[in-house]
Amino acid sequence: MKFGIEFVPQTDLNEIARLVKLAEDVGFEYAWITDHYNNKNVYASLALIAQATETIKLGPGVTNPYVRSPAISASAIATIDEISGGRATFGIGPGDKATFDALGIPWEKPVTTIKNAIADIKTLIDGDKTAGGAALGGVKAVGDIPIYMGAQGPKMLETAGEIADGVLINASNPKDYEAALPLISKGIDNAGKKLADFDVAAYTSTSIGTDSEAAKNAARIVVAFIAAGSPPPVIARHGLPEGINEKIGDCLGKGDFGGAIGLVDDDLLDAFSVAGTPDEFIPKIEALGEMGVTQYVAGSPIGKDVEESIKLLGDVIASF
Ligand SMILES: C[C@H](OP(=O)(O)OC[C@@H](O)[C@@H](O)[C@@H](O)Cn1c2nc(=O)[nH]c(=O)c-2cc2ccc(O)cc21)C(=O)N[C@@H](CCC(=O)N[C@@H](CCC(=O)O)C(=O)O)C(=O)O
Numbered sequence: 001m002k003f004g005i006e007f008v009p010q011t012d013l014n015e016i017a018r019l020v021k022l023a024e025d026v027g028f029e030y031a032w033i034t035d036h037y038n039n040k041n042v043y044a045s046l047a048l049i050a051q052a053t054e055t056i057k058l059g060p061g062v063t064n065p066y067v068r069s070p071a072i073s074a075s076a077i078a079t080i081d082e083i084s085g086g087r088a089t090f091g092i093g094p095g096d097k098a099t100f101d102a103l104g105i106p107w108e109k110p111v112t113t114i115k116n117a118i119a120d121i122k123t124l125i126d127g128d129k130t131a132g133g134a135a136l137g138g139v140k141a142v143g144d145i146p147i148y149m150g151a152q153g154p155k156m157l158e159t160a161g162e163i164a165d166g167v168l169i170n171a172s173n174p175k176d177y178e179a180a181l182p183l184i185s186k187g188i189d190n191a192g193k194k195l196a197d198f199d200v201a202a203y204t205s206t207s208i209g210t211d212s213e214a215a216k217n218a219a220r221i222v223v224a225f226i227a228a229g230s231p232p233p234v235i236a237r238h239g240l241p242e243g244i245n246e247k248i249g250d251c252l253g254k255g256d257f258g259g260a261i262g263l264v265d266d267d268l269l270d271a272f273s274v275a276g277t278p279d280e281f282i283p284k285i286e287a288l289g290e291m292g293v294t295q296y297v298a299g300s301p302i303g304k305d306v307e308e309s310i311k312l313l314g315d316v317i318a319s320f
Pocket residue numbers: 033034035036061062063064093094095096099108109110111112113150151152153154155156157168169170171203
C-alpha cells in the first residue's frame with residue numbers, strides 16, 4: 001500500500017510545505033494539492049512544496065480542463081517537474097458544476113473534454129506538437145509525469161482506467177471500491193493495459209488521534225459535507241437512511257452546522273471517512289486494500305492536531 005496526503009491550499013502555504021516535509025519524513029510517498037479557483041493557487045503551492053522536500057511525489061489532486069487550457073496545465077506541471085527534479089504527478093478531474101456556473105464557464109461533455117485534454121497534455125509534456133501546432137519550448141519535463149484522474153461516476157471511472165495511470169476516488173469505504181473496480185478494470189481492459197500497472201488511490205476523509213471519540217468528532221463536519229453531496233445511490237449503497245443527505249444538506253444550507261454534525265452518527269462516519277486511533281486505522285486500510293486500493297490518501301481533516309496526526313499516520317505506514 002502506498003500512502004499519500006492531501007492538502008487544501010487555503011491556509012498558510014509555508015505551513016503546508018512544512019507539514020508535507022514532515023509527511024515525507026514519516027513515509028508518505030505522494031502529496032496531492034486540491035485545485036479550486038477560490039483557494040490559493042495550486043501550482044504556487046506545489047512550487048513551495050517542491051523546494052521544501054526531496055523525495056515525495058507531488059501534483060494537483062485534482063485540477064480540471066475548464067479553468068486552464070491543456071497547454072497552460074502542461075506548462076505548469078512540466079515546470080513543477082523541473083523544480084522538483086522529476087517528482088511531478090498530475091491529477092485532473094471534471095470539476096464540479098457549481099464552480100463553473102459561478103465562473104460562467106459552460107460545463108459540457110466532461111468525459112470527452114477530459115479525454116481531449118489529457119491527450120494534448122501528454123503530447124506537450126512529451127515535447128511534441130499538438131494538432132493545432134502548440135508546443136512547449138522553454139520548459140521541459142524531467143521524465144514521465146504519471147497522469148491520474150479524479151473520478152467517481154461510472155463513465156469517468158471507466159475512462160480513467162482507459163487513459164490514465166491512476167485514479168483518485170473521493171471515497172473512504174470498501175463498498176465504494178467494490179463498485180468502482182469493475183468499471184476501472186473495464187477501461188483498463190479496453191486499452192489492453194494491466195491492472196497491476198494502475199494506481200487506485202482512495203482519497204479519504206481521514207481523522208486519526210490517540211483518543212478515538214475526539215478523532216471521530218473532528219471528522220463529523222467534513223463527513224456532513226460529503227454526505228450532503230452524495231447522490232441517493234451512494235446513500236443506499238451504505239445502507240444509510242433514505243434522505244439523510246438532504247436532511248444534512250438542509251442544515252448546512254441554513255448554516256446550522258451543529259444540527260448537521262448531530263445527524264452524523266458512526267454509520268455515516270464509517271461510510272464516508274476513516275476515523276479513530278491507529279489501531280482502528282490498520283484494519284480499515286487493509287479492508288480498502290482487499291478491494292483493490294493501492295494508495296491510501298489521507299484527506300481532510302487528517303486529525304484534530306494535524307502535525308500529531310501525521311506522526312501517528314507514520315506509525316500506521318510503518319506497519320504496512
Ligand atoms: C462529470 C461527472 O464525473 P464524476 O467523476 O462523477 O465527477 C465528480 C467528481 O469526480 C468531480 O467533480 C471532481 O472534479 C471532484 N474533485 C475535485 N474537484 C475540484 O474541482 N477540485 C479538486 O481539487 C478536486 C479533487 C478531487 C479528488 C478526488 C476526486 O475523486 C474528485 C475530486 C459525472 O457526472 N460523470 C458521469 C456522467 C458523465 C457524462 O457526463 N456523460 C455524458 C457526456 C459524455 C461525454 O462527455 O462525451 C454522456 O454520457 O452523455 C459518469 O461518469 O458516468
